[in-house]
Each structure stands twice: as C-alpha cells, then as structure tokens.
Amino acid sequence: MILAANEFLRHADRSPDAVALLSSQRTWTYRELAESALHLAERLTRLTPPGSLIVLDASELSAGVLALLAAGLSRRALLPLDQSYPQARCAAVLGDARPVLALRDNGSGGGLTVDALPHTSQAPPRTGLEDVAYVLYTSGSTGDPKGVAVSHEALGARLGGLAQAPGLGAGESMLALTALSFDISLAELLLPLQVGGTVVAAPAKARMDPDLFAEVVGRHRPDVLQATPSFWRLVVAARWKGLTSSRIWCGGEALTAPLAQRLLPLAAEVWNLYGPTEATIWASAQRVIDPGDIGLGQPLPGTGLHLTPLKAHEPAEPDAETAAEERADGSIEGEILIHGAGLAEGYLDREELTADRFVRFDLPEGNRRCYRTGDLGRLHRDGRLEFLGRLDQQVKIRGHRIELGDIEAAFESHPAAREAVAVLLPGDEAAGRAAEVGLAVVLAPGRHTTARELRKWAAERIPRAWTPGRMTVMDRLPRTPAGKTDRLALRERLFAADARP
CATH class of the missing domain: 3.40.50.12780 (ANL, N-terminal domain)
Known part of the structure; x- marks a missing residue:
C-alpha cells in the first residue's frame, strides 16, 4: 500500500x-x-x-x-x-x-x-x-x-x-x-x-x-x-x-x-x-455490449493470461465426437494462468502449496512466474477468452462429462427462476451412494413453481444425463461474507435435505 x-x-x-x-x-x-x-x-x-x-x-x-x-x-x-x-x-x-x-x-x-x-x-x-x-x-x-x-x-x-x-x-x-x-x-x-x-x-x-x-x-x-x-x-x-x-x-x-x-x-x-x-x-x-458475448476481456495493464493444455487435468480423454468438435471450431481449452506484477507472494507457511500453484512456465513473452487458477477457459480463434468454470466443477458422472455452468444456465432461463447453482455431490461407496449433481434454484419475487416443473423445463434444454439427482427450491442461497455463493454450505444442505424428486 x-x-x-x-x-x-x-x-x-x-x-x-x-x-x-x-x-x-x-x-x-x-x-x-x-x-x-x-x-x-x-x-x-x-x-x-x-x-x-x-x-x-x-x-x-x-x-x-x-x-x-x-x-x-x-x-x-x-x-x-x-x-x-x-x-x-x-x-x-x-x-x-x-x-x-x-x-x-x-x-x-x-x-x-x-x-x-x-x-x-x-x-x-x-x-x-x-x-x-x-x-x-x-x-x-x-x-x-x-x-x-x-x-x-x-x-x-x-x-x-x-x-x-x-x-x-x-x-x-x-x-x-x-x-x-x-x-x-x-x-x-x-x-x-x-x-x-x-x-x-x-x-x-x-x-x-x-x-x-x-x-x-x-x-x-x-x-x-x-x-x-x-x-x-x-x-x-x-x-x-x-x-x-x-x-x-x-x-x-x-x-x-x-x-x-x-x-x-x-x-x-x-x-x-x-x-x-x-x-x-x-x-x-x-x-459487456452483447449479453450473448461475455468473456474475460483483456488482461489489465502489466498482466498476462494464458492457457495450459486441458488434457493435463482430465482423468480421461474426451470421446471422439467431442474431440472432432473441438478441432472443427479451432478453440483451445485449458487451465487459465495469470502472470505479471499483480501476482501474490504466495501462501503464509504453505511452501508446498505455494510451489504447486505459483509455477514458472515458458510463454511467448518468455519464462514467467504464473498462478495456476484452477479455472477452465476456452480460447477462441478470434482471440476471445471465455470462462468455463472451475476445473473441480468439470465433472464426470457415469461416463458423461457434465458442465455445471450449463445446467445452471438452463434452469436460470425459466421465467420463475432468479438464480440457480449446481454442485457436485461426491459418492460414498460405503454408504452405497453414487456421485450426482445437486441443484438449488431461487425463485424471483412473486413467482411460484415446483422442482418437478423446473425439471420438465430443463429436460428440453440439457441432456438427460445432466439432470440433477437432488434438487431444491430455496428462498435464498447461503452466502459467504464476501457475497459469493457458499458452495460448501449448499452441498451440506443438499446432502441433509430430502431433495430428490
């Protein structure tokens, strides 16, 4: 300061x-x-x-x-x-x-x-x-x-x-x-x-x-x-x-x-x-000029953004159809790296974590110290960088790669919905529970609908395999003091509640 x-x-x-x-x-x-x-x-x-x-x-x-x-x-x-x-x-x-x-x-x-x-x-x-x-x-x-x-x-x-x-x-x-x-x-x-x-x-x-x-x-x-x-x-x-x-x-x-x-x-x-x-x-x-074109924009002065290869983070290769689509549109997906004068020094007393997240990479600008964000991005042919969500939210369930952001967008498009948040609910073999997607939907003021009606709406917009296993309609989402959605608290709430259809 x-x-x-x-x-x-x-x-x-x-x-x-x-x-x-x-x-x-x-x-x-x-x-x-x-x-x-x-x-x-x-x-x-x-x-x-x-x-x-x-x-x-x-x-x-x-x-x-x-x-x-x-x-x-x-x-x-x-x-x-x-x-x-x-x-x-x-x-x-x-x-x-x-x-x-x-x-x-x-x-x-x-x-x-x-x-x-x-x-x-x-x-x-x-x-x-x-x-x-x-x-x-x-x-x-x-x-x-x-x-x-x-x-x-x-x-x-x-x-x-x-x-x-x-x-x-x-x-x-x-x-x-x-x-x-x-x-x-x-x-x-x-x-x-x-x-x-x-x-x-x-x-x-x-x-x-x-x-x-x-x-x-x-x-x-x-x-x-x-x-x-x-x-x-x-x-x-x-x-x-x-x-x-x-x-x-x-x-x-x-x-x-x-x-x-x-x-x-x-x-x-x-x-x-x-x-x-x-x-x-x-x-x-x-x-933002066009609501249909929301990207990360340009790095701030003194800052750079790059991508690492996506396959380095995926547990399995995408299927042939997906790979063909990715080659056809010319886009590249990967973890977003940030470098420049604005990077933090690291984490207090966490040398191993600091070394894992703050890594030197050979970039077009030269060898640079970068922060591995854990965020997934897509670089389009025209240079636009699109945010696709967290890498830890790119989930595979029953062999299907599921985009939690796409699930949220489908439910938010319902006229009665104000906000939708999807989270991964991990499986527990000992308890006989399979991994699944949990979803919470907050309704707009004065609007009324049910989870069943929302599912019917989303079925016309997302693949069947993406349908949330647990779902609830809430008055408000749990928040952190920073105002963000508290996904940990939401996950616990979905586990505890009988939120199945």
Whole structure:
C-alpha cells in the first residue's frame, strides 16, 4: 500500500480541500484524512516492529479504517477480519496468522482502538512481512483457510492498471460496499484515493438490503458501482431503477447472459471483471455490449493470461465426437494462468502449496512466474477468452462429462427462476451412494413453481444425463461474507435435505 499511499499524499498536498470520503457520519477532506493517516502511521511505528502483521477488525468503513489503508502501514502488513464469520473460523485464521495486535473500530466514525492479542511461546507474533501490504484468507473449494500474502508492489501495480481499465479518473467517485475481508473492497477504498477521487461509504447493511443500497446510490450518485453477480441479482429482483450515469463492475462469480441483459439498461456501462485473490483484486476486464458475448476481456495493464493444455487435468480423454468438435471450431481449452506484477507472494507457511500453484512456465513473452487458477477457459480463434468454470466443477458422472455452468444456465432461463447453482455431490461407496449433481434454484419475487416443473423445463434444454439427482427450491442461497455463493454450505444442505424428486 506504500505506492498507493504516496499517490494519496500527493493529492492531499495538491487539493487538500477536495472530498476524500463521504460517509453517513460526515464528510472528510483529503487534508483531514491525510493528517489522520500520518498520525496512525506514527502510532503503528511506536507500537510494532517493521514487518508486523496487524488485524483490522471492523464491520463498517470509517475514516479510521480508510486512514489505516491510506497510511501504507509503514511497512506493516494488514489482515482484515470479517466479524460475520463464525467464531471458529476467526479463531482458526488468527491462530494461523499470528498477528501482533488488532485495530478495531471504536464506533465513533473516525477512531481505532488498539488491542493486544494473546500468544504462546510456541507461536510467536508474526513479523518479517516488510514487503507485504495485506494478507487475506481464502478457502476455495476445500474449506481450509489459507493466507494469501500480497506485496505493496503488486497492489500498487494493480491499482495503476485499474485506473486505466475499466478506469477511474480524478474527481470521480466509487461506492465502497464490499466487506473488508474480500479483496475487491481495496479497489473501492484505495483506487479513488490514488486518482484523486472520492470514496462513498455505504452502510454494511446495504450489502443485504437492496432498498438501502438504492437509497445510498440515489443520494450520492457514485460513478462506479462494484459488486458480485449474486448481489446484482438481489438488486435487480428488488426492481432497482438503476443509475444511468454510473458504470457497473461485476465480478467474483460468473456473469450470466440473463443477468447481463437485465443490468445493461440500468447503467451507462457494464463491465465483467475476472481475477482470484492470488492475482490481487482483478486480472482482466471486458465491457459487456452483447449479453450473448461475455468473456474475460483483456488482461489489465502489466498482466498476462494464458492457457495450459486441458488434457493435463482430465482423468480421461474426451470421446471422439467431442474431440472432432473441438478441432472443427479451432478453440483451445485449458487451465487459465495469470502472470505479471499483480501476482501474490504466495501462501503464509504453505511452501508446498505455494510451489504447486505459483509455477514458472515458458510463454511467448518468455519464462514467467504464473498462478495456476484452477479455472477452465476456452480460447477462441478470434482471440476471445471465455470462462468455463472451475476445473473441480468439470465433472464426470457415469461416463458423461457434465458442465455445471450449463445446467445452471438452463434452469436460470425459466421465467420463475432468479438464480440457480449446481454442485457436485461426491459418492460414498460405503454408504452405497453414487456421485450426482445437486441443484438449488431461487425463485424471483412473486413467482411460484415446483422442482418437478423446473425439471420438465430443463429436460428440453440439457441432456438427460445432466439432470440433477437432488434438487431444491430455496428462498435464498447461503452466502459467504464476501457475497459469493457458499458452495460448501449448499452441498451440506443438499446432502441433509430430502431433495430428490
């Protein structure tokens, strides 16, 4: 964050009275926020050695939180902690991370309190992270939290790239809506300060309340609104009228054609963004013009995307018919690799995992350190890169290769459906249970249908072998604090429920 902090301080020096932060409590100028940031940096220097890991425990964005980020942490690393996570997960994260101290929002809208954290002699507080800007814990599909360490250099490079594409300019504003434990929040908080813009702070409740979201957006009219597809579905279902002067950034999950179709009339621009935590916020962006053509777009400046051969990841070769189709259209499928200045350093204390996921490859640009995303992509003849889902969601059941994304799209096309999520339910030989696909469908407000009717609809659109073995209609999907679908929780729910037809 040091590079971002330098840009912020330059803007504070040139335009001290410009608005840096708009919140429900008050308005903060660049001068006021810079003074708070420098004071906090001095305080941290007195309290902790360089390279210390510091917990940020706050549910709401405040001037103190923003000052902490803008201060660049004086060679300290930040660990955002989400208070909505279960206590056991928070304990597991803190035990693995071993932070030196915690900074907590004191509720005044501007200050942070300092709390010491207990440690054992076997696990001393973590230091030695002078080059690390922040650490974020991610579980992926395993449910096992692992800390992703992102350097000051990677963060600075990514913010510089985002300022160019999708783009944010001096004097523009961006809504800060996302929980601090989700890395896209850093774009909302730091990108406006880097370019001389304004952060518009939304209350935490707005993440689940589309009416409150609409009220905040209508009052402040931010230039950029960023959220996950799950959140945008919630907003669209609540009949949000849109803000046609704004630009929507959508990422964190796959953007579907039906959702894109509904978002396009609501804003001046709609952008599909792609990138895992290990690639620092986002790695590529595409402006969506045609809902039927949603790809990953172009890599952000300083970033590259490539594919590895698909057959290296498949347990069996595709059948001859599939292979012929792939040769005929000229496309190539494989795991998406990301390289460039935005890559994370790796995982805390996970040398083996780091070595497995961050690998050097010989690419057209030369030998590069790449992150193996675990995402499946298709490169078309015309250069378009299409996201096909997770490699661990490319499943084979009874000899059939099943695309979970295609199953979801078929059910989402039903007029009564708002969202559909398919998951693989592994088999258990001891229990006599075969592997199968589970599906949850959320209905649009005021719409009614049954699982049987939805199956009949999908039977005309997907192969019989793809039909979900377990299916349920739900009021809402389980979510992570980042707003994504909690697929682990959904899998457990489908296992526990009698969700068969």
